[in-house]
Amino acid sequence: ALDVTIQAQILELLKRLQDKHGMAMLFATLDFADAAPLAQVAFKSQAELTFSLFTFAGGELHGSFYQQGGQHWLVLGESKGLSGQLLGRPEWAYRLEEQQYRTLAKRVKDLLAPAM
Numbered sequence: 001a002l003d004v005t006i007q008a009q010i011l012e013l014l015k016r017l018q019d020k021h022g023m024a025m026l027f028a029t030l031d032f033a034d035a036a037p038l039a040q041v042a043f044k045s046q047a048e049l050t051f052s053l054f055t056f057a058g059g060e061l062h063g064s065f066y067q068q069g070g071q072h073w074l075v076l077g078e079s080k081g082l083s084g085q086l087l088g089r090p091e092w093a094y095r096l097e098e099q100q101y102r103t104l105a106k107r108v109k110d111l112l113a114p115a116m
Contacts, residue, residue: 034095038075041093043068057081072101
């Protein structure tokens with residue numbers, strides 16, 4: 001764990017990079033409530049949200065969020081340059097607790113909101 005001073009310095013650096021390059025950042029920690037093979041979950045509708053994330057080093061991660069039976073699920077798609085860095089597998093679906101999903105959705109909504 002980083003001490004509070006180092007955390008503040010890192011956040012300030014990230015803020016400067018964000019302002020300079022006009023980029024958005026999203027930090028999220030997800031503890032999956034459950035996991036199941038995609039074939040077992042068999043989503044009946046289209047994804048609620050599809051996303052693409054890109055790293056400064058050229059890595060990519062694509063994925064989708066689904067809702068089924070009142071539960072929210074994350075499915076990881078193709079990735080590039082992230083070998084050994086992802087805990088999830090593309091052929092699995094990961095269920096999120098409702099509060100985790102709401103927090104993540106709010107962060108994404110805030111990122112997409114027009115600047116004032």
